[in-house]
Amino acid sequence: MLEFAEAHIQDRKTLFVEVILPLAIAKNYTYRIPFELNNLIEIGKRVVVQFGKSKLYTAIVSGISEQAPEKYEAKYILEILDDRPVVTDQQLQFWKWLSEYYMCFEGEVMNAALPSALKLASETKIILNKEFEYDKTALHDKEFLIVEALEIQPELTISDISKLLSQKTVMPLLKGLFEKNIINISEEVSDRYKPRKRTFITINPVYNNQDNLRELFGILEKRAPKQADAVLAYLKLARHQKTISKNELVEESGAGASSINSLIEKEVFIAEERSVSRLFFDQEFLDANFILSEHQQAAFETIKEQFTQKDVVLLHGVTSSGKTQIYIRLIEQAMAQGKQVLYLLPEIALTTHVIERLRQYFGASIGVYHSRFNDNERVEVWQKVLNGEYKVVLGARSSVFLPFADLGLIIVDEEHETSYKQFDPAPRYNARDAAIFLANMYSGKVLLGSATPSFESYFNARTHKYGFAELTERYGGVELPTIEVVSIQEETKKKTIQSHFTSVLMADMHAAIANKEQVILFQNRRGYAPLLLCKICAYTPKCINCDVSLTYHKHSGKLHCHYCGYKEDSPVICPACGSTQLEYRGFGTEKVEDDLSVIMPEARLARMDLDTTRSRNSLQNILNDLEEKKIDILVGTQMVAKGLDFADVTVIGIINADSLLKYPDYRANERSFQLLAQVSGRAGRRGKQGKVVIQTYDPAHRVIRQVIENNYNDLYMTEMEERRAFHYPPFYRIINLDVKHKDPEILYNQATYLGNELRKHFGEDRVVGPQIPLISRIRNYYIQSIMLKFEKDGVSINKAKANIRDIITQFQTTKLSKGGIVQPDVDPY
Numbered sequence: 115m116l117e118f119a120e121a122h123i124q125d126r127k128t129l130f131v132e133v134i135l136p137l138a139i140a141k142n143y144t145y146r147i148p149f150e151l152n153n154l155i156e157i158g159k160r161v162v163v164q165f166g167k168s169k170l171y172t173a174i175v176s177g178i179s180e181q182a183p184e185k186y187e188a189k190y191i192l193e194i195l196d197d198r199p200v201v202t203d204q205q206l207q208f209w210k211w212l213s214e215y216y217m218c219f220e221g222e223v224m225n226a227a228l229p230s231a232l233k234l235a236s237e238t239k240i241i242l243n244k245e246f247e248y249d250k251t252a253l254h255d256k257e258f259l260i261v262e263a264l265e266i267q268p269e270l271t272i273s274d275i276s277k278l279l280s281q282k283t284v285m286p287l288l289k290g291l292f293e294k295n296i297i298n299i300s301e302e303v304s305d306r307y308k309p310r311k312r313t314f315i316t317i318n319p320v321y322n323n324q325d326n327l328r329e330l331f332g333i334l335e336k337r338a339p340k341q342a343d344a345v346l347a348y349l350k351l352a353r354h355q356k357t358i359s360k361n362e363l364v365e366e367s368g369a370g371a372s373s374i375n376s377l378i379e380k381e382v383f384i385a386e387e388r389s390v391s392r393l394f395f396d397q398e399f400l401d402a403n404f405i406l407s408e409h410q411q412a413a414f415e416t417i418k419e420q421f422t423q424k425d426v427v428l429l430h431g432v433t434s435s436g437k438t439q440i441y442i443r444l445i446e447q448a449m450a451q452g453k454q455v456l457y458l459l460p461e462i463a464l465t466t467h468v469i470e471r472l473r474q475y476f477g478a479s480i481g482v483y484h485s486r487f488n489d490n491e492r493v494e495v496w497q498k499v500l501n502g503e504y505k506v507v508l509g510a511r512s513s514v515f516l517p518f519a520d521l522g523l524i525i526v527d528e529e530h531e532t533s534y535k536q537f538d539p540a541p542r543y544n545a546r547d548a549a550i551f552l553a554n555m556y557s558g559k560v561l562l563g564s565a566t567p568s569f570e571s572y573f574n575a576r577t578h579k580y581g582f583a584e585l586t587e588r589y590g591g592v593e594l595p596t597i598e599v600v601s602i603q604e605e606t607k608k609k610t611i612q613s614h615f616t617s618v619l620m621a622d623m624h625a626a627i628a629n630k631e632q633v634i635l636f637q638n639r640r641g642y643a644p645l646l647l648c649k650i651c652a653y654t655p656k657c658i659n660c661d662v663s664l665t666y667h668k669h670s671g672k673l674h675c676h677y678c679g680y681k682e683d684s685p686v687i688c689p690a691c692g693s694t695q696l697e698y699r700g701f702g703t704e705k706v707e708d709d710l711s712v713i714m715p716e717a718r719l720a721r722m723d724l725d726t727t728r729s730r731n732s733l734q735n736i737l738n739d740l741e742e743k744k745i746d747i748l749v750g751t752q753m754v755a756k757g758l759d760f761a762d763v764t765v766i767g768i769i770n771a772d773s774l775l776k777y778p779d780y781r782a783n784e785r786s787f788q789l790l791a792q793v794s795g796r797a798g799r800r801g802k803q804g805k806v807v808i809q810t811y812d813p814a815h816r817v818i819r820q821v822i823e824n825n826y827n828d829l830y831m832t833e834m835e836e837r838r839a840f841h842y843p844p845f846y847r848i849i850n851l852d853v854k855h856k857d858p859e860i861l862y863n864q865a866t867y868l869g870n871e872l873r874k875h876f877g878e879d880r881v882v883g884p885q886i887p888l889i890s891r892i893r894n895y896y897i898q899s900i901m902l903k904f905e906k907d908g909v910s911i912n913k914a915k916a917n918i919r920d921i922i923t924q925f926q927t928t929k930l931s932k933g934g935i936v937q938p939d940v941d942p943y
Contacts, residue, residue, distance in 0.1 A: 127152060129180060130188055133173035134209070135165055136233055137221040138540070140923075142176060146188040158199025158206065160232065162192045172233050174201050174224060200232060200500065202517045204555050211551055217849070217915055217938040218540035226541055227515035229492035240270045241298050256287055261296065313360040315374070316384050317348060330382065341377050344369040348383070360385065406443065410436050413583045414443055420581025421559050426550055428529075428575040429563045431585030432594065432824070433792065437563045440585075441525050442472070444561065449479075449505050453522020453558070457508045458545060460531035461753060476506050483509035483516060511536065511545035514552055521556040524549045529562035529571055530788055535943040542939045546571075566788040569837070572830060573844040595766070595794055595804035597822045599813045602770070613709040614701055619767045619807045620713075623747065627717055631764040632740065633747045634754050635706060636793045638773050640723040641665035641674065642705045643698035646684065653690035655682070661891035667725070668704055678893045706769060707749045714747070722750035752789065764804045766793055771810040775817060778888070780842050781943075783817050787829050790821045841879075841903045843941075847911055849902045849918065850942045853884065854895040854935040864925075864934045865898035871921050872900065876914070880904060895935070915940075 129147040145163050147155050155161075155178060163173050172195065182188055209223040225233070242264045250258060256279055263278055264270060270278075279287075291297045321327045334342035347367030351358045364371055377383040406414060413429065417440070420427045431437045445455045457472070472480055481504035483495045498504045500517040507513055511534050526534075526546050534545040546562065553560045562571050562580070575582040600618045605611040612620060623633050643666045647654055655664045657675035664673035664682070672681045687694055701709075707721045720726075720736055727733040739745050743762060748754065774786040794806040808818060820829045838845050853868060855861035865884035872881045882901040890897055904914050922936050 127180065128182075129155065129178060130182055131155060131161070131175045131191065132177035132179070133161060133163060133191075134176050134206075134220045134224050135163070135171050135173045136225045136228075137165070137171070138219045139221055140219060142220065143173075144183040144188050145173075145191045146182075147178075148190055151191070151194055154194050156199050157203065158201040160195040160200060162195065164189055164192065174206075174228075176206055176220075200496070200517070201228075202500075202519070205515070205517055207555060208515075208548075208552055212541050212543055212548060214912075214915075215551075216541045216543050216940045217919065218542070222540040226512070226536070226539075229496055232493060232496070240264065240275065241268060243295055243298050257291055257296075260287065260291065264297070312388060314386050314388055315348065315358050315360055315363050315378075316386070317345070317352075318381055318384055321382065338373070338376070340367075340369040340373040341382075343367045344373050344377060345382065404439060406439060407436065409585055409587050410440055413585050414440050416583040417444065417561065417581070418447075420583065424579075424581035425554060425558075426560045426562065426574075426579075427581035427583060428567055428571050429561060429583045429585065430567055430572070430575075430826075431563065431565060432587070433565045433794070435565070435585035435587060437527070437585065441527070441561070441563070444523060444525070445472075445476070445506055448523040449476075451522060453520055454499075454502075454504070454518050455506045456513055456516075456518070456521060456524045456549070456552075457506060458513060458524065458526045458534070458549060459508065459510060460528050460533035461510065472506070472508060479504060480506040480508060483507055483513045511543075514545050514548050518556065521553060521558045523558055524553045524560045526560065526562045528564055528792075530564045530566055530568040532785070532943050537939075540937070542937075542942075544941060544943060547941065566791050566826060569784055569830060569833065570844045573834075594824060595806045597794060597806045597808060599808045599810060599818055599822065601813050602809050602811050612713055614706060614769055614809075615710075615713065615767075616807070616809055619809065622765045622805055622807060623714065623717075623767070626765040627714075627746050629764075630743070630762070632743065632745065632762045633765045633767065634763055634793075635710075635747060635749045635767045635769060636751075636754055637701070637703050637706050637749065637769040638751060638789075639665075639700070639702035640676075640704065640725055640751055641702035642668040642708070643700055644702060645699040646673065647697055647699050648688040648691060648693055649695040649697060650693040651688065651691040653688050655685065659892070659894050661889055665702065666698055668708060669725070677889070701769075703749050703751055710747060710749070717746040718744060719747050719749065720745045722748055722753050724751070727753070754793065766804065766806045768793060768806070768808045771808050771815075771818065772812060775810075775812065775815055780837070780840070783829065783833055786817050787821055787826070790817070791824070791826075794821065844906075846903045846905055848942060849904070849915070850939040851900040851902070851918075851922075852887075852935075852937040852939065853898050853900065854937070855933055856894055856896065857933070858896045860930075860933065861896045861898055864930055865900065867928075867930055868921070868925055868936070869900050871925065872902065872918070875917050875921065876902065876904075 127149075129152055130144050131147055132142045132144050134142055143163075143165065145161070155175065157175050157178060159175050160172050161175055162170055165171050170192070205227070209220055209227065212218070212223045213220045240260075242261070250261065253261060259278060260270075260275060263275075275287075321330055330345070331342060334345065344363060344367040347369070348358060348363055351362065351366055360371070360374060363374060367373070374383065378385045413431070417427050417429065429437060429440065441457065445457070448455050481495050481498055483492065487495070495504070495507075496516060499507060500519070502519050507516060507518075509516075526549055529546050536543050536545075546568075550560050552558075564571075567575075571580065574580040598618060600616045602611065602616065605616045610617040615623075626633050645654060645663055646666055655673055656662065657664055657678065657680050659680055660675055660677045662675060662677060664675055664680075666672075666684055667674050670681070671684060673684050674681050685696065688696060698705075703721050703723045704725070707719055710717065710719055720739060722733070722736050727736070736745075736748070740748055740763075768790065771786070771790065774789055775782065777785075779785075790808065808821075810818060812818070816832070817829065820826075837843065842848070851868065851872075853861060853865040855864060869881060869884045880903050882903065884898040884900045887897055887899050902914075902918070904911055918938065922938070925931050925936070
């Protein structure tokens with residue numbers, strides 16, 4: 115009786131919840147809980163709330179208290195959507211840290227973290243008011259149609275009614291029906307996640323008796339032979355598998371769905387609808403029977419030893435040194451301790467490739483998570499991680515947001531890759547750095563792996579903040595590829611160059627194909643030609659929304675903007691001077707592929723860039739074709755540099771290295787070395803020494819020499835001197851502020867004001883700008899950038915961020931800020 119009284123008191127308590135809304139607002143909002151929901155509310159559950167006048171949102175409960183908000187009256191939450199929390203306490207802590215570190219809002223982190231199917235859509239539902247009697251004859255034609263439709267289908271959305279009446283504006287009609295009390299209008303939230311259902315068939319236990327089964331066959335063979343075939347097919351399948359789906363039975367028996375349905379009606383078969391996974395993985399489990407080489411074993415032991423003292427270890431291993439096998443041994447070790455593992459890869463291209471390897475060792479306990487999965491599949495992975503069904507998760511950067519229970523190890527492969535950095539929208543996080551904080555929350559360990567580490571990670575290893583292990587030899591004693599640098603200028607003078615291919619590269623490609631080997635060509639631009647130029651007046655078509663020239667794509671016959679997606683037809687007459695002398699300048703992957711098809715018609719070509727890998731399975735199809743040797747030459751952008759491992763790729767051609775080396779950025783040399791070394795590493799990975807041909811106008815460039823010598827240390831030491839002198843990472847922290855406005859004059863005033871305020875707080879030396887970036891307008895917003903540099907020693911970066919936030923907030927209270935956007939980017943990459 116006492117327990118009942120206490121429960122009743124709890125039911126009648128006035129409770130309030132703080133929720134995270136999926137909006138860019140500075141503070142979390144507080145709502146009141148209806149008494150009847152007091153015992154159901156929990157932190158981490160989704161609730162439906164009204165925010166603003168009429169909008170409904172799905173929010174995440176982040177706190178529960180008896181304290182009402184002081185400045186406003188709390189509205190009631192409308193509904194609790196979950197039986198159990200879908201977000202863990204650790205995730206909420208992680209979201210809070212991300213919002214503070216990367217200077218954004220928790221709502222923006224929630225938007226990035228949750229699969230969109232868990233964020234519900236608000237739709238206006240129209241229903242009949244069944245408590246009111248009305249005269250249909252008093253309705254005019256369109257009102258009558260609406261009412262008739264609602265009698266057939268109890269709920270209709272506004273879009274349904276628009277289609278029914280073939281008109282866009284239906285609100286006045288609905289308003290009239292509402293005022294007549296005939297319909298109700300309600301904002302309802304519809305859950306977009308729907309489990310995949312499949313019908314499974316079992317035979318009625320009555321027919322487990324052989325006499326009954328014989329009697330059944332006697333009847334069916336005379337009256338319904340197709341149904342007899344279906345029963346026979348079921349018995350055949352049941353010998354080899356525990357569950358039999360209706361689709362499998364139809365296919366096996368050839369009897370058709372109607373025969374199966376008849377047997378269900380006769381209660382010979384029992385049909386059961388079950389939720390099934392959309393994620394198709396082979397259940398077969400293979401033993402990990404490989405043996406680490408002497409060098410791999412030494413690196414493995416070093417990593418284990420370092421983990422006893424350090425939470426983060428950097429593994430610096432040359433390309434094809436067998437880092438993945440070391441990862442597998444570390445994953446096995448973590449799983450043996452009952453821990454979960456997150457294996458991060460920079461590109462979706464790699465997840466599809468590496469999953470095939472890892473599945474051999476970990477079977478169905480490995481899950482995959484990336485943006486190419488549809489909404490429902492992402493929710494399934496989320497739930498399987500939450501339930502502890504997946505012990506290993508392989509994924510791109512968004513995998514850090516999954517609801518891990520006991521995360522013991524995070525592997526960040528190719529840790530130097532810029533793909534780990536989210537540029538837009540907020541949070542503008544780096545998954546590598548976020549992973550280190552995430553692992554720390556679970557007292558887990560982080561292994562960073564790369565053949566060309568980022569300078570920040572290498573610096574941390576050299577200063578003993580991170581542990582360090584090294585692999586200096588390729589697995590199996592395979593030699594690193596030979597690298598030959600060819601001068602484009604010299605070959606052009608000698609007239610030995612064909613299109614964009616020097617005689618050296620042509621000879622090597624022909625030899626590789628003759629030996630039934632494969633070639634990868636790298637060009638760091640997609641499209642056909644990046645510039646269309648009038649030879650008379652130098653007119654170049656530009657994007658109407660961005661300050662960039664349009665790129666010609668031959669497959670569409672249009673000029674494309676790679677920033678906003680704008681397209682227009684390619685002109686044949688110059689719109690400026692009327693000349694017909696228009697020509698394409700420069701070249702991208704599409705033109706490389708096109709030219710090769712003419713020069714080497716016997717070669718089987720494929721292209722791997724953003725244009726050819728947009729659809730879900732297109733990337734996997736290209737990789738499969740390359741592995742099955744259906745492709746002789748693969749032309750690609752940076753995607754080909756990231757971890758691809760194929761036995762018969764022996765020649766790598768870098769079409770134009772200068773596009774990397776001449777980029778105006780303090781990281782240009784670091785990134786050029788990384789990209790050239792990574793592309794080169796795709797050659798000769800299994801027993802055969804490969805060859806790399808680098809085509810350039812500047813064969814004597816320092817970075818090219820360092821790539822040829824595979825001298826990462828020389829590059830590091832040279833660049834560090836410049837970084838220290840000019841106040842760049844890893845010695846300084848950088849925060850960029852991008853100020854945007856549609857009017858360039860107002861933008862100038864806004865950026866100048868912010869720059870002056872920042873200088874007052876931080877001094878002249880720490881504030882650079884405002885200045886106009888290389889691309890000064892994107893999507894009709896003009897941009898000016900302010901860079902802030904803070905010493906790592908002696909400066910509290912948290913206080914600096916708090917001051918920056920205060921300055922931005924103060925700016926946003928002024929009239930000058932109207933129409934402007936300020937976007938902070940912490941640790942821009």
